[in-house]
Amino acid sequence: MEFGEKLRELRNSKGYGVNQLALKSGVSASQISRFENGTRKDPTLDTVKKLSKALGVSISYFDDETDDHNIQTVAAHIDEDASEEDMKDILSFIDYIKNRDHGK
Numbered sequence: 001m002e003f004g005e006k007l008r009e010l011r012n013s014k015g016y017g018v019n020q021l022a023l024k025s026g027v028s029a030s031q032i033s034r035f036e037n038g039t040r041k042d043p044t045l046d047t048v049k050k051l052s053k054a055l056g057v058s059i060s061y062f063d064d065e066t067d068d069h070n071i072q073t074v075a076a077h078i079d080e081d082a083s084e085e086d087m088k089d090i091l092s093f094i095d096y097i098k099n100r101d102h103g104k
Contacts, residue, residue: 003043003062004035010055011036025054049089059089060096 001009011021011032018036022029027050034040043051045059052059 002038003041004038006062007032007051008036010057010061014055016055021051021054025050027051027054045090045093059093063096 011018016024018029018032021027021032025032027047031040031047032051035043043062048059048062052061055061
């Protein structure tokens with residue numbers, strides 16, 4: 001299932017409208033709509049973190065086991081400006097991917 005499909009399904013299950021989720025997450029309603037409609041496919045790690053927090057799930061909820069670009073996306077967000085909290089999230093996600101891949 002694509003990121004946008006998962007996002008829409010989870011948002012609906014929580015009873016949030018697009019505008020409610022936008023206010024709760026800090027991600028614009030138009031961006032949420034583009035993800036859900038499939039016109040935008042690859043969210044940044046920061047966007048996934050915001051949406052995950054607002055919806056009460058871990059970032060791994062949005063992981064697609066068949067989608068290997070997630071590790072590349074995470075790696076692209078590691079820089080010297082990353083906070084300690086960002087690094088913990090990044091390392092947690094990498095551990096999740098490694099463990100998932102070893103379980104295949």
